[in-house]
Every structure is written in structure tokens, then in C-alpha cells.
Amino acid sequence: MQQTGATGRRREATRERLLDAGRDLLAREGIQGASVEHICEIAGYTRGAFYSNFSSKDELVIALFEREFAALVAQLEHAVDPQTYAGLGVAQALPAIMERFMELRPPDRDFYLLHAEFALRGVRGDIGGQEFNALWQGLLDQVLAVIQRVLDDLGLRLTIDLRSAGTILLGTYDAELREAVVAGRPMDRTLMLQTLPALLLSATEPVESRPPS
Structure with missing residues (x-):
């Protein structure tokens, strides 16, 4: 049992x-250029170690x-996390969340380059493109769920479609990330x-303002 656990940990470390x-190389050379x-070579492993973890690039x-x-x-x-904006009013809560997120995720050039590579593959429909598009959709759904949860916690509701709000927020963030990188x-x-x-706040209203049905 212990051996199995140790083997699993070694395998996970190798992976x-x-x-x-791969992250380092793909960011520098792109998906097509990386072999x-x-x-x-960069990881310090043999091809055998690679193919025991991945069937292909x-x-x-x-x-x-x-x-x-x-x-x-x-x-x-x-x-x-509610602790991020505990005790803050609505106008201060969202900036506090954004500031915390920026602390946790400063501009990352490699991430941006990787995302651009993945996105091109998805648009072109290359190998792995459908998988990328499905994963991106899954990410968007998770981000939208987080936005909805925060608004519910703050007693707000959107006056526009949630997906439209997410597109605006993510699009603005992505554009600024690109400029910063x-x-x-x-x-x-x-x-x-x-x-x-x-x-975001301009597209919300207090829940209690909802007209009677």
C-alpha cells in the first residue's frame, strides 16, 4: 500500500x-513549434516517461x-470568499474582490500566450480544438456562477442577461491583460x-426593488 502511494506520488510529480x-515551451515556441x-529535455525525462503519462503532445x-x-x-x-468583502457596502465590495483577485493573479505573460495558442486552435478547429472550446465553455459557466453567487450575496440582481455581463467583464479583463503583458x-x-x-453595478438593481407580480 505504501509502495503504491509512493509510486503514485512519483508519477504525479513526473506529470x-x-x-x-510544456507550459514553458509552448509559451515560447507555440503548440506547433514545441516537440x-x-x-x-526541459523536464529531464525520457520519451518513455512522457508516454507513460500522456498518449500524445x-x-x-x-x-x-x-x-x-x-x-x-x-x-x-x-x-x-465572503471574508474578502465582509462588512463592506456594495460599492466597496466589488473593488475589494477585484483587488484580491489581482493580488492572487498578477499579469502572467506565459498564461496569456498559452491562452492565445489554445484559442487559435479552437477557432481553427485543429486537433484538440473541440476540447478547448468545451473547456472554455466550462470555465465561462463557472465564472458566471461565481458572479451570480456574489450578486445574490450582495442583494443585487442583474438588469441584463448574466452571460452578457460575463462577456463584458471577461472581455474587458482580457483586453487589459493583453495590454499589460x-x-x-x-x-x-x-x-x-x-x-x-x-x-457591473450599473447593470444591477437591489433585489427588494422588484415590482410585485
């Missing part, structure tokens, strides 16, 4: 190292994408802590 190497051999790409988005969702969940600077705090929360 994570291969994913780390299994080079990933193994495309499987590693999907696993990497799943890991990146799982980390993003985990950071978002930490940011929206290109310019090599932090993300614009005024945009993220004032403009974006104000934009």
Missing part, C-alpha cells in the same frame, strides 16, 4: 514536471489547459478597481 516544461523531445496540451483554468477558478474562488506593466488599477466594478 507535473512535464506539464511545467515531445524538447519537452522531455495534444493530450498534454489539453491537460495543461485544464490545469491552468483550474488554477484560475481556484484563485477566483479565493477572491470571492505587451507593455510589461501591472494591470490598470483604475480600470480594474473602479471602472469595471462600476460597469
Whole structure:
């Protein structure tokens, strides 16, 4: 039993190292440019070790994408913990959440490059493209659920479609992340802590204002 546990931990460590190497290489050379051999070289493993964990480079790409988005969702969940905005009014709660999220997830050039690679594959319908699109849809659903949960907690409801609000928020965040990565600077705090929360609040109303049915 102990041996099995130790073997499992070694296997997981190998898998994570291969994913780390893949993240580094794919961000620098793109999906097409990165080879299994080079990933193994960076990770310090043989091709045999690679193929005992992944059936192909495309499987590693999907696993990497799943890991990146799982980390993003985990950071978002930490940011929206009620303790983040406990005791704050509505106008202060959303900026507090955004500030916490920015602390947990500062601009990451490699993540942005990876996401761009994944997105192109999804648009082109290349190998793994459908998987990417399904994973992206799953991420969007999780983000929308978080937005809804926070608004419910604050006693607010949207006056526009939830998916439309999510698209606006994610689109603004993505555009600013791109600008920050290109310019090599932090993300614009005024945009993220004032403009974006104000934009969301402008599309909400207190739940108690709902007219009687």
C-alpha cells in the first residue's frame, strides 16, 4: 500500500514536471513549434516517461489547459470568499474582490500566450480544438456562477442577461491583460478597481426593488 502511494506520488510529480516544461515551451515556441523531445529535455525525462503519462503532445496540451483554468477558478474562488468583502457596502465590495483577485493573479505573460495558442486552435478547429472550446465553455459557466453567487450575496440582481455581463467583464479583463503583458506593466488599477466594478453595478438593481407580480 505504501509502495503504491509512493509510486503514485512519483508519477504525479513526473506529470507535473512535464506539464511545467510544456507550459514553458509552448509559451515560447507555440503548440506547433514545441516537440515531445524538447519537452522531455526541459523536464529531464525520457520519451518513455512522457508516454507513460500522456498518449500524445495534444493530450498534454489539453491537460495543461485544464490545469491552468483550474488554477484560475481556484484563485477566483479565493477572491470571492465572503471574508474578502465582509462588512463592506456594495460599492466597496466589488473593488475589494477585484483587488484580491489581482493580488492572487498578477499579469502572467506565459498564461496569456498559452491562452492565445489554445484559442487559435479552437477557432481553427485543429486537433484538440473541440476540447478547448468545451473547456472554455466550462470555465465561462463557472465564472458566471461565481458572479451570480456574489450578486445574490450582495442583494443585487442583474438588469441584463448574466452571460452578457460575463462577456463584458471577461472581455474587458482580457483586453487589459493583453495590454499589460505587451507593455510589461501591472494591470490598470483604475480600470480594474473602479471602472469595471462600476460597469457591473450599473447593470444591477437591489433585489427588494422588484415590482410585485
